[in-house]
Every structure is written in structure tokens, then in C-alpha cells.
Amino acid sequence: MEQMSRFARPYQISPPQRHELSIENVSLSFGGVNALSGVSLTVTPGQIFAIIGPNGAGKTSLLNCICGLYRPQRGRILYGRHNLVETPTHLLPKIGIARTFQNIELFSHMTVLDNLMLGRHVHMKKNILTAMLYWGPAEQEEIRNRQFVEHVIDLLEIQSIRKKQVGALSYGLQKRVELGRALAMNPGLLLLDEPMAGMNVEEKEDMARFILDINEEWGITIILIEHDMGVVMDISDQVAVLDFGRRIGLGTPDEVRNNPDVIRAYLGEDHGL
């Protein structure tokens, strides 16, 4: 019963693996368009790392490279001992990387709980035989995973919609559920693509608090793309600025804010083309 205390951490179920992420000289092009050219970054465990930049700067492309949706033509992305450029996508959750999308990608006819339990799928090891029998090992496993999911529900304060169909929820709540599903995978590194897009002031504030909680309480490293500069500057430890596929700035929010290149990119001066 002790682990049910408010003061217990969910790690007691299974601690996430965290590694340093280093992106080395990554280049990605589509035909003649260079989406990324020679981008290098290092994200240390436990950081909230923001990637910002004007539209089409290559932010989502970089995120897609990390999670294996795109394969860069040059460069390496190292996470622990894995080179993500060569890792099959389906292995990423096992390595401890999860993400959310700019447009919500949930199973809208399933309940919130089922969507979250799906996030635990990677951690279910029982074979088809024990699962068919259900009682015994498979049941135990289900209970353990449900317990983990309940911690996610508690963290994101979505108790009241546990059994609601995802399709019937508001946009802001669906975003939260999507974040929840990513968390259910128990990642060490979480990639968030515009978690606050289309939200009102209060929803944004809630989301910012959840991101901080995930980072502080669960110790998860977070890489996020976000357009709301107020939020980015408030919650990030490090900020990287991309413009036309190149990294033009890197540092703490204050450093980035005063970086002349960044100011130029955002004020829309010519790029020497």
C-alpha cells in the first residue's frame, strides 16, 4: 500500500533508461531541398531542450530524424550506444524514446485508458498462450501495467476522462492523452512536436506545468518544438535555433534571446541568399 502514497515515485515500478543524445553533423535533403545541413547538438539527460525557428526551418525534420521517420543522408545521431540513424523504428520504444505529433495521432474510437494501455504494449512480454489463458502471469502483467498507466493518469490529471472515448474529447484533452500515451512507454527521452499548438492561454499554462512535472518528477529528458516563445523561454534549459536547416544559435534562453543571428532570423532580414 505504501507505493500508493502521494509521496511515492512511479519509478518503483520500472526506472526509465536515460542517455545523452548527440546529434553529429546531420544533413537531410529532399531532392534539391536541404532540410538540414550539418546540424550538431548535444542533449544531456534531464534537460528540457527546445528547438525553435521560423516555419520551414527544419525543426520537425530534425525530430523525425531522431525518431527514425526520416533517415539523414549524412551524420550520426547517438543515443547511448545506439546510432539512431541505423536503428529500426520499432526498437525506439525499447531504447526509451517516445514522441507526440503535431497533429494528434490517437485511436479515436478507443477509450483513453485503452489508448494509454497501448503505450504499455512494448513492455508486455507474455506470449500468446499465457495471454489466452489470461489468469496467472498475464493477469499479473496487466495489473502491473495498469498501475503504471494510473500513475500517468494521475500525473496528467485526466482521471475524469479515463473511460471516455478519445474522439469525443476536446482538442486540449486529446493532446494531453497523446502525451500520456508517450509517457506510458516509460521513455527516457520524450520528443514533443508543438505540444501547445492551438491551445488557449490557460490550456498552455497547464501543458507547461505538465511538461515541467514530467521532467522534474519522472526525470525524463524532453526535446520540444514550440512556437510560443514565452513558454519556451520559461521552461527550457537549452534552446537551439534552426533557420533554413542550419543551426544558428544554441544556449540558455537568455543567450539565445540576445544572439544577433537569431534576432536577424526572426526579424526576417535577408539570409544572404
Next chain:
Amino acid sequence: MTIIDTMPKLLRENARKYPNRVALREKRFGIWLSITWAEYLKKVRNFALGLQQLGFQRGDFVGIIGDNRPEWVITELAAQALGGASMGVYQDSTPDEVLYLVSQADLKFLIVEDQEQVDKVIEIWDQLQGIEKVIYYDPRGLRNYSQDYLMAFPDVEALGEQVDAQEFDRQVDMGQASDVAILGTTSGTTSRPKVALITHHNLISMGKGLMSVDPFSIDDEFLSFLPLAWIGEQMISIACGMQAGFALSFPEKAETVQADLREIAPRIIFAPPRIWENMLSEVQVKVQDADRLKRWAYHRAIQFGYYLADKRFQKQPITFSERILEHLAKFFVFNSVLDQLGLRYVKWAYTGGAALGPDVFRFFHALGVNLKQGYGQTETTGICVVHRDGDIKFQTVGLPMPGAEVSVDESGEILVRGDVRFAGYYRNEKATQEAITPDGWVRTGDAGYFDEDGHLIVIDRAKDVMTLHDGTKFSPLFIENKLKFSPYIREAVVFGGGDYPFVTCFINIDFGNVGKWAENHQIAYTTYTDLAQKPEVYDLIRKEVERTNADLPPSARIYRFLLLHKELDADDAELTRTRKVRRGYIANTYQEIIDGLYSDKDSIQIESIITYQDGRTAKLTVMLRIDTMPDVLTPALQT
């Protein structure tokens, strides 16, 4: 053997008599977890001794800010065990309100729930005086806070665990019935809240009085979902709960109350009118969405239910065939409706805190819920007049309870005295003298009278009763409640009387229900403001106003109304924390709109300032339509 005359003594007695029965129940991670009476006592003992180690002395006060959780009541009992008292602060209070209350009551410790509350305290810390420690019981987000006055709840318990347990018993034995047990904050409809001192004797007498009317037992269930800072919640949860020994359950979250009600299926429920009105709206809306057969069955059953309820109100005998039909209606319809609402096993249901409209009242009786009106206020320990089983009249609030003496003075003001009378306002001799007459009566400030059967009828706050142009006295609350019977109307504020030639009102639409209605009628809208100003919505509400007017005497009929661009909100000080309309404040703030209502314009333009949760403000310019009911030609207008 000491006499059991304080709450901590009752706790100790319960732990002795039923150590393994459930005292508190809380839903965590989707599972109901129980705390037995023995564990409850142990937690109170440890926390109390911990507080003592931190410097709590007899007569000190603690403040509690947070949702209803076991830690809330544990803190309350711990403070009482040490000869002190607790004051609940509504969890949605703004930092300024917290500052005001803390300084009014000279609190020594603050026990707060989570980061949200801690942040509030940090914001006002420099202005707070006398607070020694701020103790939190939900650590999320607080791990990196370094303020040295912050402390975690379990750390205080651990501190207490090292102290000899006999010290706790010694402290409890020193407690007396006349000690202050809780500091109740008055609702503040007319002024800023005052701090009322309520003793153990008050609480115990109140509980005994109510339970002599309705004998609660240890097997009853109660879901504590209204703010414990409110005296109404303290009444059943603490005053009755400690004496009857029934289990207290706390909802998982404020938003899950409806689901938790279903799971707990309480036998006792106490809720202010707003909750009953919401339940009614929910049923009405769900019935509209149901298929034809279900709709037909519901309408047949509820018609019969109304017929039976009216018969019972008039104390007419129910025939055998009617009884059979009643069982059928229950079996086919009412049981499932009540099950959805979590009211299936309710034996005693109460409404209090404000007047409940007669229509809502009749509705629940038609469903077979034993809903009773109660009347009281913080100064009379929550309740002093209540309906008896089988003697319910929906226009009255019932008969005085044992332990309370109620009378009406020549000016028509209701007076109360007896064991439930509070001990005075804290450090406010002037207000105490104004509130208590030399012969010991509490002036309630409410206007009322007794009917021929000795039932008390409360008209309204004495200040609010209006004299219409033709000389009749009328209560705005009565009209508002009639309006609020509509599922589309959430709040209404009626103006009239005095210098005003006719009656007008503001209406707040129910965003959820009207939104749904708009969707069904293919009306596109964006925000609350946008929806409220749709001509179709005006037509919809107009019908509700017509329905209300049909039941009102001609001079009290609503002549002009408008739909407000925003929902009245406690954060904007338009409602009290118990969600009562602050009429005076609204009349001041919305003078412009009221002037518009009494002009001949069809619409007015106003600027409104919106405050977000974080205190930031934004300015909006809105056009508000005003609708006129041409049939209501008041004599004043005709001349």
C-alpha cells in the same frame, strides 16, 4: 472515564470501539483505499505531536487550503487534539483572499495541498505574519522548492512518531466542550468574510440535533465532495460523521464527483442548490437525447411521480394500486435515472446554503428522492431548521431542530439561539455585538415567518427583498430560482423594486447545455460570449422567461432581460466561494448594463475586463442585446 465532549475524544472512542472499520476512503490511482478508525487515530496522533514539536501550542490556529483529502480532516483533528482549531480556506481562493483570511485569524501553520497552493503562499509570503511553517501533502512539482518554511506532511508525521504517544492522550484529555473547534468563514455575500468561532459543543449539539431527526448509523455512506471549508460540509462529515461513525469517502478529483457518487452510492447526501440544479439539467438533457421509447417511458413515469409527490406533500393517503404503479415506475425508470446520478441508495438528501427552487424540489420528490430543505448559516453551526420525514413542504425549510430555538422578530428577521449558536467572531467585538442580541439571539439577516404548521418560511436576505412599484414585497431569489429551473439557464440576477419601474434580469446561459442545443440546431458558435449573443439563443431563453413570467404576479414579471457575455465567477468576486450571487457587488460593477436595461435601447456596448487564472487581464468590447417582453406592460409603464 472522561466525558466525550470534543471531536478528538470522539475519534479516540471510535478507534477503540471499531478499530478495523473504515473511517476514511480515498481514490488513488483508480482504486479506493481505506483508512480504518485505528489508523486514522494513529495518523492524527502523529501529525498532532509533530505539530507540537514544531511549536504548536494550545489555542493556536492552523489554516487548511486544499481539496477534500484524508490529510484535510487529519489536520483538523490534530489541531483540535492539541486544544487548537482549524480554519478551512476555499481552495480556489485568490492569493489576496488567502492573505486576508490568514491575517484575520492569526494562523500559525498553513497546511496546503499542492504546488498550486504553495505558489499562492509564496506569492504573499512577505506580507504574511505569524506563519511558522507551510506543510504540503502533495509533493508534485515541489521537489526543487528551497523555501525553508516548507515542509512535507509525512516529515511532520515522522517527527510526531518519535514522541511518547501518552502526550497525545494528555492533550486530548485537556480538551473541553467550550473550546473553539473550527473557525468558520462566513460566505461574504454582503461584505468580506468574517471568522466565526465554533466550539466542540456547537458541533456536537448540531450533530445530535440533526441525528435525532434523521438517525444516521455507522453503516451509512457519505461522499465528502463539497469544500470542507464550508460549514455545510463540516456538519455531516465531521459533526455527524464522528458521532455516528460512518465512513467518509473523498472523490478522486473535483471533476470525477459524478462518477465517484455512483461508485460510493451514498446513503446521505448534502448539497447546495447548484448541485441539484445541475443534476436536474443533466437528466433533462439526457432524456432529450434518449430514444423514443425511453423518452415515452420517462415522461409517463415522471408525470405519475409528480402526481404522487404532490399527494404526499398534501399528506393524502396513497392507494394500493398507486403503490404498485410506483414500484413499476421505479423498476422501469427511476432506479436507472437515480443510479446514473449516484442517488439510488440515498436515504436522506439535503439541500441548504441557499434556497432551492420549488420546481427542482418537486422534481426530486417525483423521482422518489427524500430531499429535504435545511436552513442555517455559519453562525448557527450550519443547520438549525430541517424538514422531517413525511412532513415536507417545498415552500418551507421545515421545523427547528432540537438544540435550536428559532423565532422571528417584529421586523420579520429570523433569530436563532440555543446550543448551536456560535461563540462570536474572532477579534471582532463590534460585529459580534451586532450579530448577537443581548438575550443571546443570533440575528440571521434573513426575512421569514412561520406558517400555520410551525414550518419556517425564508423569504430572502432581508436586504434583498424588494418592494415593487405597486407596493407588493417580492424576493428576487424566488424569480431567479424559477428561471434556473431551465436547463439552459445557469445563473440569473434579477433587479427591480425601489426606484426601478419594472423588473429586469441578467441571465447566464448554461454553456454546456445551450452549446449542445446549438449543435443540434446547426448553429455555429465560437466562445461563450458569441453563443450568448446569438439571436436563436435569445429566442430560446425568451421562452424560458415567458414560462417564468406565467407563474409570477403581473407586477413582478420580467420586462427586459439580457444574456451576459461572461459567466459570473468567484474569481471576479461576482459570486462567493460557495457560489452565491453577490448582488451588491454585481449592481456596482455592472451599473452600465443595468442602466441599459432601464433605458429604451435594444443593445448596449460595454467594455469588459477578463481575469485569467494567473491574474493576467485582457480587455474586450462586446455588444449586448437586450430583449423586451412586450406583453408585460406594467402599470408604471402604461402611465
